[in-house]
Amino acid sequence: MTTTGNGTTKEQGSRAVRVRSLAWRRRRASAARFWRQYRTHRAGLFGLGTLLLCALSALTAPLLVGSDVDDVTDAPGGPLEDPSARFPFGTDRFGRNLLGLVIWGARVSLLVGLLAAVLSVAIGTLIGVTAGHFKGWYATVTMRITDWFLVMPTLVLAIALATVMPRSLLTIVVAIGVTTWPTTARLVRAQTLAVETRPYIERARALGGGHRHIMSRHVLPNVMPLVLAQTTLIISSAILAEATLAFLGLGDPTVVSWGALLQDAREAGAVSSGHWWYLVPPGVAVAVVALAFTLCGRAVEQVLNPRLGVAR
DSSP: OOOOHHHHHHHHHHHHHHHHHHHHHHHHHHHHHHHHHHTTOHHHHHHHHHHHHHHHHHHTHHHHTOTTTTOSSSOSSOTTOOOOSSOTTOBOTTOOBHHHHHHHHHHHHHHHHHHHHHHHHHHHHHHHHHHHHHOHHHHHHHHHHHHHHHHSOHHHHHHHHHHHSOSSHHHHHHHHHTTSOHHHHHHHHHHHHHHHTSHHHHHHHHTTOOHHHHIIIIIHHHHHHHHHHHHHHHHHHHHHHHHHHHHTTOSOTTSOOHHHHHHHHHHTTHHHHTOHHHHHHHHHHHHHHHHHHHHHHHHHHHHHOGGGOOOO
């Protein structure tokens, strides 16, 4: 009995389709299992709801407050008006609506925080996986560099980078991303070393699997839960760092962010003059979003690693 080449090709294609279908079913089942466990954490649900509300407000900001909310030449109110029915958060020193500015500033603060966290985690994951896999002199050099970054104050390094680079959002993202990766690198390297001792890694090497195959197909999928949890935790730190750099005058002066609003309030003398409404809304927004990301990160960490406990 013979099999034609065409029949063999069809059989292989059908088998590949079944394998992909099975993989997608497993992913959907894993996602459903993750959500069932995540929603048992009340703090995590509160953080997720807060983040969804903030993200929705940021995405619909042009519809909610208009795209000219930061215009200083045609401000709707007088300088430093008290909170009222017309201006719930009052006005700034230019007469702009602070509520609209806080909603519009969420777009920049959240975007910078997300991009900086992604850059930080990407660098840390790359260094951690490669240092845990190759070991030897490479691991020694990279870990000593990581230790140097760990002992140096992160904020000082970020300020130094933001000072020497052009003032823009990209500068803030790079300054935060390249100074906050060492913690991720340490955690990922430790997890990589644990994964590398498992029997299936030895079998992969015995079957001829190269370094790239082992790191991408076996090591990286096993460290991704840790990377995901670390990302949610770093985002809150990145948002706080962005607000700090903008408050110090190192951000882009042409965009509105929560840190830039705090800097404007400081320059207007809101602290000494008692204009509390100029400071409180952006400060509370930064604190609430940072707390929400932290709550989500802790919940994700507990779901992905049950050994951490089941505190709700």
